[in-house]
Amino acid sequence: MKLAYLGPEGSFTSEIASLYDQSYQLIPSFSIYDCLEKLNKEEVDLAVVPIENSIEGSVNQAIDYLYHHSVFHIQAEFILPIKQAMLVHPNWVKKLEHIEGVRTHPQAFSQVHDYLTSHFRALTFTPTTSTSEGIKYVSEHPEQALLGVGLKQTGENLGLVCLEEDAQKTPSNETRFWVISKNKEAKVQLSKTIRQTIMLTLPEDQAGALHRILSPFAWRDINLTKIESRPLQTELGNYYFVLDILVEDAKWIEQAIAELLYHKIEVKNLGIYSAYRLNFDE
Numbered sequence: 365m366k367l368a369y370l371g372p373e374g375s376f377t378s379e380i381a382s383l384y385d386q387s388y389q390l391i392p393s394f395s396i397y398d399c400l401e402k403l404n405k406e407e408v409d410l411a412v413v414p415i416e417n418s419i420e421g422s423v424n425q426a427i428d429y430l431y432h433h434s435v436f437h438i439q440a441e442f443i444l445p446i447k448q449a450m451l452v453h454p455n456w457v458k459k460l461e462h463i464e465g466v467r468t469h470p471q472a473f474s475q476v477h478d479y480l481t482s483h484f485r486a487l488t489f490t491p492t493t494s495t496s497e498g499i500k501y502v503s504e505h506p507e508q509a510l511l512g513v514g515l516k517q518t519g520e521n522l523g524l525v526c527l528e529e530d531a532q533k534t535p536s537n538e539t540r541f542w543v544i545s546k547n548k549e550a551k552v553q554l555s556k557t558i559r560q561t562i563m564l565t566l567p568e569d570q571a572g573a574l575h576r577i578l579s580p581f582a583w584r585d586i587n588l589t590k591i592e593s594r595p596l597q598t599e600l601g602n603y604y605f606v607l608d609i610l611v612e613d614a615k616w617i618e619q620a621i622a623e624l625l626y627h628k629i630e631v632k633n634l635g636i637y638s639a640y641r642l643n644f645d646e
């Protein structure tokens with residue numbers, strides 16, 4: 365069995381991949397799109413991708429891919445505490461004033477932007493598809509005065525020096541990751557939280573759209589942990605909606621979904637899954 369994840373090894377996503385199920389062969393992918401394409405083409409059995417960060421919000425490439433492509437099921441969710449370390453090659457530790465660029469994932473860059481502006485002169489930002497891709501580049505180009513941002517351990521494994529272990533702008537920084545399968549129902553395991561995610565497409569210009577989406581859940585006291593609109597990519601002002609639902613009694617959710625279908629709302633059901641919050645400090 366194969367599991368694709370956003371690589372290379374040493375990304376935050378690889379932390380989840382290595383935790384999920386030791387029996388899977390881990391396949392690193394160079395982007396979220398590549399990761400989900402592998403799953404869609406059934407080259408792998410599962411894919412792990414980041415889908416939301418507590419500071420930067422949704423990872424749009426992941427959410428949009430799941431909406432616009434075939435039938436996927438969420439097997440599990442993991443919430444990982446994120447600590448962004450600042451990493452440099454040993455050549456530059458005593459010459460930090462010469463640092464001229466930073467290479468990392470855009471979400472990581474935003475999370476540490478305040479630290480960078482208070483400790484370095486204006487840096488050139490080169491976006492990479494993952495934090496570990498940026499760290500790998502910094503370790504392979506000692507002649508360039510660059511910073512990597514990501515997992516401390518990843519940097520140290522590649523011979524880099526950690527200047528700061530926890531450089532993000534807020535104490536709480538967590539990212540949600542989904543373990544996704546194609547055409548296979550999730551094996552619902554016992555856990556603190558069971559969640560369901562659905563994606564809704566409304567008929568053209570339906571008046572009172574949000575009311576039509578929310579009321580079937582509201583009057584049944586169903587807890588929506590997240591609702592988000594995303595561009596349909598047809599024309600400005602057309603959206604689809606992503607709803608994360610706390611599953612306390614599945615039959616009420618089935619009834620709410622039946623009500624949506626009655627109102628000609630298209631429902632893409634990503635399934636019921638276990639949501640785990642990881643805390644390595646315990």
Ligand SMILES: O=C(O)C(=O)Cc1ccccc1
Pocket residue numbers: 370374375376377378414417446469471472493494495496514539
């Ligand atoms: O780039 C990584 O290491 C990832 O796994 C994506 C990511 C980037 C920033 C915060 C959380 C996940």
